[in-house]
Amino acid sequence: MNSVQLIYASSACADMRYLGQVMVPDPFMAFIVEGRSIAVLNQLEYARVCKCGRFDEVLLQEAIAEKAAAYFQKAVSAVRTIDLMVYLLSEYSTGSVCVPKDFPAGLAFELKAAGIDVSCATGAFFPQRVKKNEAELKALKAGNRASADGIRAAMAVLEEAKVKNGRLVHGGRALTSERLREVIEIACLKHDAVSESVIVAGGRQACDPHEVGHGPLSANELIIIDVFPQVRSTGYHGDLTRTVLKGRATDAQRQLVAAVRAAHSAAVKTLKAGISGAAVHAAAKDVFQEKGYATGRVDDHFEGFIHSTGHGLGLQVHEEPRVSPSGEVLPEGAVVTIEPGLYYPQLGAVRIEDVFRVGKEGAEKLSRLSYQWEIA
Amino acid sequence: MNSVQLIYASSACADMRYLGQVMVPDPFMAFIVEGRSIAVLNQLEYARVCKCGRFDEVLLQEAIAEKAAAYFQKAVSAVRTIDLMVYLLSEYSTGSVCVPKDFPAGLAFELKAAGIDVSCATGAFFPQRVKKNEAELKALKAGNRASADGIRAAMAVLEEAKVKNGRLVHGGRALTSERLREVIEIACLKHDAVSESVIVAGGRQACDPHEVGHGPLSANELIIIDVFPQVRSTGYHGDLTRTVLKGRATDAQRQLVAAVRAAHSAAVKTLKAGISGAAVHAAAKDVFQEKGYATGRVDDHFEGFIHSTGHGLGLQVHEEPRVSPSGEVLPEGAVVTIEPGLYYPQLGAVRIEDVFRVGKEGAEKLSRLSYQWEIA
Numbered sequence: 001m002n003s004v005q006l007i008y009a010s011s012a013c014a015d016m017r018y019l020g021q022v023m024v025p026d027p028f029m030a031f032i033v034e035g036r037s038i039a040v041l042n043q044l045e046y047a048r049v050c051k052c053g054r055f056d057e058v059l060l061q062e063a064i065a066e067k068a069a070a071y072f073q074k075a076v077s078a079v080r081t082i083d084l085m086v087y088l089l090s091e092y093s094t095g096s097v098c099v100p101k102d103f104p105a106g107l108a109f110e111l112k113a114a115g116i117d118v119s120c121a122t123g124a125f126f127p128q129r130v131k132k133n134e135a136e137l138k139a140l141k142a143g144n145r146a147s148a149d150g151i152r153a154a155m156a157v158l159e160e161a162k163v164k165n166g167r168l169v170h171g172g173r174a175l176t177s178e179r180l181r182e183v184i185e186i187a188c189l190k191h192d193a194v195s196e197s198v199i200v201a202g203g204r205q206a207c208d209p210h211e212v213g214h215g216p217l218s219a220n221e222l223i224i225i226d227v228f229p230q231v232r233s234t235g236y237h238g239d240l241t242r243t244v245l246k247g248r249a250t251d252a253q254r255q256l257v258a259a260v261r262a263a264h265s266a267a268v269k270t271l272k273a274g275i276s277g278a279a280v281h282a283a284a285k286d287v288f289q290e291k292g293y294a295t296g297r298v299d300d301h302f303e304g305f306i307h308s309t310g311h312g313l314g315l316q317v318h319e320e321p322r323v324s325p326s327g328e329v330l331p332e333g334a335v336v337t338i339e340p341g342l343y344y345p346q347l348g349a350v351r352i353e354d355v356f357r358v359g360k361e362g363a364e365k366l367s368r369l370s371y372q373w374e375i376a
Numbered sequence: 377m378n379s380v381q382l383i384y385a386s387s388a389c390a391d392m393r394y395l396g397q398v399m400v401p402d403p404f405m406a407f408i409v410e411g412r413s414i415a416v417l418n419q420l421e422y423a424r425v426c427k428c429g430r431f432d433e434v435l436l437q438e439a440i441a442e443k444a445a446a447y448f449q450k451a452v453s454a455v456r457t458i459d460l461m462v463y464l465l466s467e468y469s470t471g472s473v474c475v476p477k478d479f480p481a482g483l484a485f486e487l488k489a490a491g492i493d494v495s496c497a498t499g500a501f502f503p504q505r506v507k508k509n510e511a512e513l514k515a516l517k518a519g520n521r522a523s524a525d526g527i528r529a530a531m532a533v534l535e536e537a538k539v540k541n542g543r544l545v546h547g548g549r550a551l552t553s554e555r556l557r558e559v560i561e562i563a564c565l566k567h568d569a570v571s572e573s574v575i576v577a578g579g580r581q582a583c584d585p586h587e588v589g590h591g592p593l594s595a596n597e598l599i600i601i602d603v604f605p606q607v608r609s610t611g612y613h614g615d616l617t618r619t620v621l622k623g624r625a626t627d628a629q630r631q632l633v634a635a636v637r638a639a640h641s642a643a644v645k646t647l648k649a650g651i652s653g654a655a656v657h658a659a660a661k662d663v664f665q666e667k668g669y670a671t672g673r674v675d676d677h678f679e680g681f682i683h684s685t686g687h688g689l690g691l692q693v694h695e696e697p698r699v700s701p702s703g704e705v706l707p708e709g710a711v712v713t714i715e716p717g718l719y720y721p722q723l724g725a726v727r728i729e730d731v732f733r734v735g736k737e738g739a740e741k742l743s744r745l746s747y748q749w750e751i752a
Contacts (some may be wrong), residue, residue, distance in 0.1 A: 008395075012572075023573065024586075024589075025572075025573070025586065025693070025694075026694060043673075043678045043682060044585050044586055044682065044683055045586055047584060047676065047677050047740065048584050048586060048587055077701070077702065082662050099481055100481075100482075101480055101481065101482030101483075102480045102481070102482065103480070103481040103482075104477055104479070104481065105475055105476075105477045105478070105479040105480065105481045105483075105484035105494070105496050106476075106477030106478065106479075106496045107477075107481075108481035108484065108485070108495075109484075109496050120481050120482045120485050121482075177570075182565050182566070184566065185565050185570075186562055189558050190558070192554075194561075194570060194571070194572065195386075195570070196401075196570065196608075197399065197401070198610065208423060208424050209420055210400075210401065210420055210421055210424060211424055212399075232572075232573065269484070283551065300423065301423050302419040306419060306420065307420055317401070318401075318402060325453070326453065
């Protein structure tokens with residue numbers, strides 16, 4: 001028979017969520033045997049997963065533990081996770097199992113010690129995850145509606161904000177990254193979408209792409225707002241970024257924004273099934289090079305176009321395929337972000353990000369959000 | 377020399393967060409060599425982690441990749457994660473490495489294939505994580521303040537709610553689990569605390585302990601509210617549960633609540649350094665047994681006291697030590713939840729949960745929240 005596939009993870013693991021389409025907070029095991037998915041859940045999860053999950057079969061862990069105890073001639077209380085696995089593999093008449101790359105090494109070693117031949121998937125465990133189906137596209141659009149409403153809510157606050165001594169003020173208090181973040185998070189919650197982090201970073205802070213931002217926001221500085229929440233009911237994400245400025249931009253800031261818009265457009269124009277992620281990345285990079293925006297290390301930091309152009313989006317914020325210098329061919333149905341950016345501590349940072357489905361002839365945008373960025 | 381320890385994870389992994397005390401969204405590697413922690417971060421993370429993290433040393437991944445390329449005589453663009461690991465292990469003059477149980481099997485197998493002797497920690501990777509220091513206790517108290525304010529916000533809405541045809545109404549609309557959850561989440565956000573899920577489950581729904589709850593809430597039914605957010609700045613959680621009822625409780629409901637309160641008190645009374653988690657669990661279980669609340673399988677579901685009494689709380693919602701039938705000795709400084717519950721589909725469900733530090737002489741409660749539960 002074919003090798004059995006085995007995952008051991010909570011549904012925070014994207015492969016497990018993909019397989020079972022149900023939230024389970026603690027790790028559990030699921031097998032794929034001859035194309036059928038079989039999950040083992042304890043009494044706390046069993047009934048709910050039977051009802052709400054999409055496994056072909058759900059086994060009650062307590063019942064399997066009794067059988068494993070008899071099989072190994074030990075007390076039920078002494079049965080461990082590895083015993084359940086080895087017992088079930090014997091039931092499936094196989095001595096070999098294929099696990100994902102992020103399978104826990106501890107269990108992998110125990111399986112080997114028990115005489116099981118464990119092989120690790122060299123690529124994606126579920127290669128079909130890269131091509132999004134209709135339900136997934138709908139879920140991704142919902143995620144991006146949450147992101148867009150988050151950014152719109154922030155824009156509305158910035159519209160209302162006043163400038164005092166160069167700092168932004170709203171509701172009589174300093175407008176901080178933290179306050180604006182909260183506004184965004186509440187807007188996302190209205191879509192049942194929750195954010196591990198939301199980036200609202202102004203000025204020099206924004207030049208560190210993973211700095212979430214803190215403290216008072218200033219007038220006339222570029223502010224990056226990057227919102228990538230997960231919709232709880234589906235597990236799929238949105239991921240949009242806009243760069244805005246309250247006050248009046250300088251020519252240098254306007255040129256920076258225009259360059260990033262141009263790189264964004266150039267990358268999107270290349271996007272269609274069969275092109276490589278590397279070629280899409282190169283299209284964005286070329287625009288910056290033509291316009292004379294240099295990239296490289298300066299003293300203790302890096303500036304310019306210091307990250308890749310995009311990444312796959314789905315049950316993970318960052319997933320396959322990559323739109324980077326090493327990005328492989330994009331298949332039809334892949335969903336990727338396009339998010340070029342420029343980072344210069346003396347001037348500020350700009351990143352503009354949207355989400356696209358890769359189609360046969362071109363890209364379909366899965367998000368809707370204005371590019372207006374200067375707020376008087 | 378001693379075996380080098382190696383982790384490869386994002387800071388969503390509690391061990392990595394514990395070691396570096398900084399948020400990094402994508403997986404990276406960190407070594408512990410002779411008691412010094414050394415992280416390898418790419419240019420996107422390098423400067424921020426140098427500034428905000430607590431690693432003893434941070435290496436720039438791009439610089440290590442160049443050295444690894446020279447070492448293996450390959451192009452820098454062909455250097456993979458495993459190459460960086462093997463190169464650095466050679467720099468640390470060791471051919472053996474110890475990894476945590478949840479280390480990715482894919483990398484573990486590649487390390488072995490490269491001739492590295494890989495052993496897996498049999499227990500906790502950082503055993504010291506179980507004993508919380510002053511900073512951690514402060515962070516846990518902050519987490520529980522978020523939980524408490526979340527539940528208080530829900531209580532305030534329930535106070536204001538009206539009853540119409542047996543259903544709860546607030547602001548002219550049906551009061552649902554979803555609406556009450558949003559109120560709680562917003563209250564948690566004010567504490568910079570974010571919840572992957574918040575349980576607001578009434579009536580029969582609450583009898584499934586991991587059902588988060590959905591749809592209109594009814595009068596006179598027991599509603600479980602379980603709030604376990606993570607404070608983003610520290611990574612530590614709160615975890616509190618109250619069971620409430622809007623309207624008028626029956627005698628059977630009151631007895632159920634009283635039994636759970638009694639089991640909660642009995643468990644807390646036993647809590648001190650040196651006692652086993654199993655003994656604490658038994659104390660709660662005994663109360664239910666004495667009062668005649670049976671536990672077991674009934675048709676397709678389980679009812680009674682169907683989960684363990686508690687669990688460790690820290691960077692993970694569920695971590696060591698367990699307060700369960702197999703719970704081991706609790707050391708001084710451990711932080712655990714005490715959360716007995718009873719679940720009977722015909723009657724409803726009750727769970728009451730607080731968080732305690734295990735002290736030499738007894739337990740110190742790390743949370744403050746009223747036990748008021750009947751709301752007229």
